[in-house]
Amino acid sequence: MIPLVKPMVGIEEQMLMNEVLFSGKLAQGEYVEKFERDFALYLGSNYCVATSSGTSALHIALLSSGIQPGEKVITTPFSFIATANAILYAQAVPVFSDIELQDYNISPQCLLDTIKKHPDSKAMIIVHLYGHPACMEEIMEIANQYNLIVIEDCAQAHGASINGKKVGTFGHFGAFSFYPTKNMTCGEGGMITTQVKEMVQKARSLINHGQTAKYHHDLLGYNYRMTNIHAAIGIEQLHKLPGFNERRKEIAKRYSREITNPAFMKPICLPGFEHVYHQYTLAVNNRNRFITFLEAKGIGYGIHYPKTIPDQPLYLQRENLGSFTNARKAAERVVSIPVHPALTEQEVDYIISNLQKYAENE
Numbered sequence: 001m002i003p004l005v006k007p008m009v010g011i012e013e014q015m016l017m018n019e020v021l022f023s024g025k026l027a028q029g030e031y032v033e034k035f036e037r038d039f040a041l042y043l044g045s046n047y048c049v050a051t052s053s054g055t056s057a058l059h060i061a062l063l064s065s066g067i068q069p070g071e072k073v074i075t076t077p078f079s080f081i082a083t084a085n086a087i088l089y090a091q092a093v094p095v096f097s098d099i100e101l102q103d104y105n106i107s108p109q110c111l112l113d114t115i116k117k118h119p120d121s122k123a124m125i126i127v128h129l130y131g132h133p134a135c136m137e138e139i140m141e142i143a144n145q146y147n148l149i150v151i152e153d154c155a156q157a158h159g160a161s162i163n164g165k166k167v168g169t170f171g172h173f174g175a176f177s178f179y180p181t182k183n184m185t186c187g188e189g190g191m192i193t194t195q196v197k198e199m200v201q202k203a204r205s206l207i208n209h210g211q212t213a214k215y216h217h218d219l220l221g222y223n224y225r226m227t228n229i230h231a232a233i234g235i236e237q238l239h240k241l242p243g244f245n246e247r248r249k250e251i252a253k254r255y256s257r258e259i260t261n262p263a264f265m266k267p268i269c270l271p272g273f274e275h276v277y278h279q280y281t282l283a284v285n286n287r288n289r290f291i292t293f294l295e296a297k298g299i300g301y302g303i304h305y306p307k308t309i310p311d312q313p314l315y316l317q318r319e320n321l322g323s324f325t326n327a328r329k330a331a332e333r334v335v336s337i338p339v340h341p342a343l344t345e346q347e348v349d350y351i352i353s354n355l356q357k358y359a360e361n362e
């Protein structure tokens, strides 16, 4: 069985973790600070604040932006549920705005319609799904025009860029995840990026029980801190990230060139965009038939995601605002195949030759 994902950690992560373990400083400290500095430098972000997960990074980005209970936040209906749940944590109201079927990201045109229908919206969370950046230049123009805060959910797009500018540096905030299935990992962890200096103190305080001086608490905060142990893994993973992403792109390039079977709609990469292929996601008409085929061939796969967020039971209990026709179409058709950097050339050959043999109906 060729697995869909496989984290790659080595001796470098182990050595630095050992250093932390015997330093006596297991919780937050200098390794977390170094990881934040390194990540900021890599991205070209002014500031970075490390957190316990991608979800906590999204939550704190929203709270730092000053979103109040009952206020509307626009987001995509087609993402991992954490994106929208962060809005619920802040007691704000998600408004879903439909995606573009070519890249599965929020559509700027649809975003304009959503803002016109919900002119009281205060912010948006934009996801760079599967590692392909959303159209940030258009989106920032709209955000500036309507005075909306932009939070980029970069959990699947470490290092992805548009005309050389990396995602996580376009909006007021970015949120990254270092879960083991992502392009780089810490075990569990997250990072908030921001370009706004005033937001850094607020985010730092909110991840640390709202503390602004020792045992002085101004705000209701959380324990969302990253530990030195996790940061040690992250520091070494960040060194490897460019190589990991190159390998993902190389495999994706082979897939895109060599899979010519008309049963599949392949992912696109818009001109000037750098796709980091967190997933290589195909669209197929008869998904059940295709996944039975993949199982028979021992090729791992994933469905990201089988349901739109507003179609999840948790959200069906609420009144869902917005539009999600394309998202529903995508949810019925998508299948991700392995594209992780641990794949061997033989495994890639095997996947390609089998996909070429797949027959939609027989």
Ligand SMILES: *Cc1c(COP(=O)(O)O)cnc(C)c1O
Residues within 6 Å of the ligand: 053, 054, 055, 056, 079, 080, 082, 083, 127, 153, 155, 156, 176, 177, 178, 179, 189, 190
């Ligand atoms: C993984 C992921 C998250 C959540 O990150 P965690 O570190 O697992 O909390 C949020 N948004 C998207 C799009 C993700 O893929």
